[in-house]
Amino acid sequence: SASMRVGLMARILADAQLRSRVTVHPADIAQAQLPAGIDVALACGCIGFFDPPTRRALWPRLAAALAPAGVVLVDVMPLDRPQSIPESQVADVQVGRHRYQIWLGGQPAGADPELVRWRTRFGQSDGDMQIRSFTIERDWRAFGLDTVLDEAAAAGFTAERLADIPVPAALLRLA
Numbered sequence: 001s002a003s004m005r006v007g008l009m010a011r012i013l014a015d016a017q018l019r020s021r022v023t024v025h026p027a028d029i030a031q032a033q034l035p036a037g038i039d040v041a042l043a044c045g046c047i048g049f050f051d052p053p054t055r056r057a058l059w060p061r062l063a064a065a066l067a068p069a070g071v072v073l074v075d076v077m078p079l080d081r082p083q084s085i086p087e088s089q090v091a092d093v094q095v096g097r098h099r100y101q102i103w104l105g106g107q108p109a110g111a112d113p114e115l116v117r118w119r120t121r122f123g124q125s126d127g128d129m130q131i132r133s134f135t136i137e138r139d140w141r142a143f144g145l146d147t148v149l150d151e152a153a154a155a156g157f158t159a160e161r162l163a164d165i166p167v168p169a170a171l172l173r174l175a
Contacts (some may be wrong), residue, residue, distance in 0.1 A: 023123035059155035082108035
């Protein structure tokens with residue numbers, strides 16, 4: 001998404017080494033032209049936004065673009081099916097005179113067996129005065145890491161599951 005690219009670019013702009021090695025494309029993965037010889041591809045915090053056909057089309061494209069020793073790091077949410085997630089506060093930070101707060105919750109969305117509708121509520125205040133508040137709803141597909149690994153295996157990838165990290169993740173390499 002454009003907002004994710006802005007955040008990523010802010011970090012890259014602050015690091016001269018990254019600026020010389022990282023390219024951020026202004027397209028979603030379904031339309032992006034993937035260059036040949038990719039050493040590392042990250043599919044972190046995003047794979048649940050892709051519908052099943054987009055996910056299945058991604059793996060052969062990455063396989064074709066990856067350098068011989070290249071890897072793909074992929075993760076999924078620790079939810080393998082839609083479920084109710086009670087709203088909880090995930091951030092409460094003071095920046096200067098303003099307090100920023102974020103709450104997150106989710107519910108299964110309709111008849112789709114994978115879909116969760118996440119509701120993110122943002123607030124900004126100055127003392128007791130609310131400056132602004134808004135809510136964003138986004139659909140996310142909940143599935144386990146096994147689903148991703150099966151899809152990637154069909155494109156020739158082998159997987160190394162990663163342990164001792166907060167979310168299910170794996171490194172994919174071409175077999």
